[in-house]
Structure formats: structure tokens, C-alpha cells
Amino acid sequence: MGEHSYRLTVTWTGDRGSGTSGYRDYAREVTVETDGKPLLLGSADVPFRGDATRWNPEELLLAALSQCHLLSYLHACVSAGVVVTGYTDHASATMLQQGNGGHFTEAILHPEVTVAEASMLDAARAAHELAHDWCFIANSVNFPVRHRARVTAGPDN
Template structure:
């Protein structure tokens, strides 16, 4: 049985300095991403593409989506396996290759450091990352490898 879920948001360009896009250097890449009931997300292009490095860019958001999706899938997998997680931090990294005016992501590596309540849970805590990878909607939607380098600690 298949269930469809719908998502909608509004992205508004806020970078018009007055003359619009009269030239490549004549406008800012600033955006606001909004959804009803959620805080606005200030976006821009990557700094390498004349964006504001203080705002989220699409490449950041893709990596953030992969990391957060894995985390949420992982917590569910741990509940299913009887693993009590008390802390989780992921230092995620992605690589994008640029070729001319285009580019594509070639890999992402998630580096979750997980703390579990008891030493008897370590093996299942490690195995739960495979479950999470299989269940992660975002990882299942990209065309590049998403790897995991996991550390499990006892808290």
C-alpha cells in the first residue's frame, strides 16, 4: 500500500538591489523560504557563487536533510531494537563536483556519534544505522552514495 505525502513551501527572492538582474554582479542571491507555522529560513547561494555565507544555501540544506533524516530514522530503529539513545551528534560532510556551469554531489558522509545507555546495546546501536539508511526517505531519493562512519559510546 502506497501513501503519498504532500509538501509545499514558498521561496521568495529578496536580493533585488534596485536594478534587478541587469548584470551578474547587480543583485544579491538572498531568499526567504517559508511554510505556514514554521520560522522563515534565510537562504542564499553558496559564497563561491556570490552568495551570503551567513545564510543557508541549497547545498547546505541538502546535507542537513540527509543528516536529519538519518538521525530521525535511526532513533526509530533504536526504539525497534530496544536501544536507549541518550545523545546523538552528526558531523556530516558532502562533496559536490562542479563542471563548467553545472555540478552534482558525488558523495555524503555522515559521522554520527551516538551515546547509548548500556554496553549491551552497542551491537544493536551499530546495526540500527543500516536500518536507518534503508528507511531514510532523503537518502533513498539521491543519486550519490551516502556513507556512515559511526561511533557508539556508552553513557
């Protein structure tokens, strides 16, 4: 098991020539990079003067929760003998802003899962509980992460 470390570089690219001389005088654009991976373009969310065409930290947190659940779920399904043939999550989260700060109040994952056979449905539904317990990201946040999964058997069943 052990300890795992992660490293990346975030660089502010929003200097318009006068730095942070005023709240409206700089852009919120950043790049996120790590060795061997494509550059990720980030910004603040639009209400905070960000660029809507770039990923914001709130979206990235939700994406991390969704992806972690998905990967944990696939592992749980393999362990239970469930063959997953499709998985799409329409995740959502709510953040409460308070002054210059705030916090997430909840995240809700809405996985739509397809399994190979109808006989796998019960085990596939139960695997979501294991995935929730195993998800490193969900275990690291201080707000509830819920899942409302829909599991169906493939078209031939």
C-alpha cells in the same frame, strides 16, 4: 502509508534596484517559508556570490540527509530496544562543479551516538544500516550517502 505532499514558498529578496541586469548586480538572498514555521534565510554559497551568513541549498541538502538519518536511526533503535541518550552528526559532502552545473559525489555522515548501556552497543551499531535503508532523503538522491558512526555506552557503563 500513502503519498505525502510538502509545500513551501521560496522568495527572492535580492533585487538591488536593477533586477538581474548583470551577473554582479543582484544579491542571491532568498527566504523560505511555510505555514507555522520560522522564516529560513537562504542564499547561494559564497563561491557563487552568496551570503556566508545564510543557509545555501547545498548545506540544506546535507542537513536533510543528516536529519533524516538521525530520525530513522532513533526509530530503528526504539524498535531494537536500544536507548539512545545522545546523538551528534558531523556530516560532510562533496560537490563537483562542472561549468555552470555540477553534482554531489558523496555525503558522509559521522554520527556520534551514546546509548544507555554497553549491552546495547551491537544493536545500536546495526541500527545505522536500517536507518540508511529507511531514510527517504538518502533514497531520493543519486549519489552515495555513507555513514561512519561511533557508538559508545553512557558514562556509567
